[in-house]
Amino acid sequence: MSRSVWKGPFVDAYVLKKAEAARESSRNEVIKIWSRRSTILPQFVGLTFGVYNGKKHIPVNVSEDMIGQKFGEYAPTRTYYGHAADKKAKRK
Amino acid sequence: MSDLVCVGVVSGAFGVRGEVRIKSFCANPEDIESYSPLSNEDGSKSYPLVLTRQVKNGFTAILGGIETKEDADAIKGVKLYARRDQLPSLPDDEYYHSDLIGLEVFDTGGALLGQVKDVMNHGAGDLLEIHGQGLKDTVLLPFTLEAVPTVDLGTGRIIADPPDGLF
Numbered sequence: 001m002s003r004s005v006w007k008g009p010f011v012d013a014y015v016l017k018k019a020e021a022a023r024e025s026s027r028n029e030v031i032k033i034w035s036r037r038s039t040i041l042p043q044f045v046g047l048t049f050g051v052y053n054g055k056k057h058i059p060v061n062v063s064e065d066m067i068g069q070k071f072g073e074y075a076p077t078r079t080y081y082g083h084a085a086d087k088k089a090k091r092k
Numbered sequence: 093m094s095d096l097v098c099v100g101v102v103s104g105a106f107g108v109r110g111e112v113r114i115k116s117f118c119a120n121p122e123d124i125e126s127y128s129p130l131s132n133e134d135g136s137k138s139y140p141l142v143l144t145r146q147v148k149n150g151f152t153a154i155l156g157g158i159e160t161k162e163d164a165d166a167i168k169g170v171k172l173y174a175r176r177d178q179l180p181s182l183p184d185d186e187y188y189h190s191d192l193i194g195l196e197v198f199d200t201g202g203a204l205l206g207q208v209k210d211v212m213n214h215g216a217g218d219l220l221e222i223h224g225q226g227l228k229d230t231v232l233l234p235f236t237l238e239a240v241p242t243v244d245l246g247t248g249r250i251i252a253d254p255p256d257g258l259f
């Protein structure tokens with residue numbers, strides 16, 4: 001069952017605090033968080049979070065299409081090394 | 093930058109008429125056929141490849157020079173390589189993973205940070221996994237214009253301006 005709308009999205013309070021502080025300082029930094037369960041809010045767009053995967057913090061650049069997802073979805077907890085072959089990476 | 097790029101592997105024989113099963117490592121698995129002829133690891137043998145059908149975990153194919161089931165059994169496990177120049181050229185700011193892996197990463201002051209070990213993407217943009225001698229663990233660097241202002245494939249160097257708190 002999905003979460004009731006009247007409750008609003010869940011975000012750990014410390015994540016909000018850290019994001020606000022980072023936005024005010026406008027420094028280029030990775031905001032280290034351990035809260036994989038927090039929802040990505042519109043005010044996080046443009047910030048880079050380091051989401052803990054149980055071993056290290058995975059950098060997650062928040063973009064508009066990620067709003068409403070959880071941070072944990074972008075920091076997998078298992079490692080898989082595939083083959084490079086003809087796979088491409090785009091610098092944005 | 094290596095001249096050969098591994099694009100697949102022979103996973104065994106298929107049937108009794110010399111067809112083989114292959115696993116494709118390409119981003120679009122059918123593209124392996126477009127890189128034909130493929131070679132083995134040392135480039136000593138060349139295999140023209142024609143895909144015949146799709147099977148579980150791969151394709152079946154006819155490889156040039158493989159006529160019988162015994163021939164097909166003999167090349168089980170052989171990795172198939174395409175030449176780097178067979179891969180289509182890419183627009184600006186787009187790179188093949190195989191080109192990025194192994195490049196040396198320097199900071200904007202010219203200090204060596206490490207080498208690119210892998211390129212990954214977990215849904216929030218591409219990340220370079222950097223492995224350095226002075227680092228306890230690998231570091232993931234976002235592959236963005238801000239964090240990686242310069243990629244010089246010619247000299248094999250990447251200039252990085254990592255955000256605070258990464259290294």
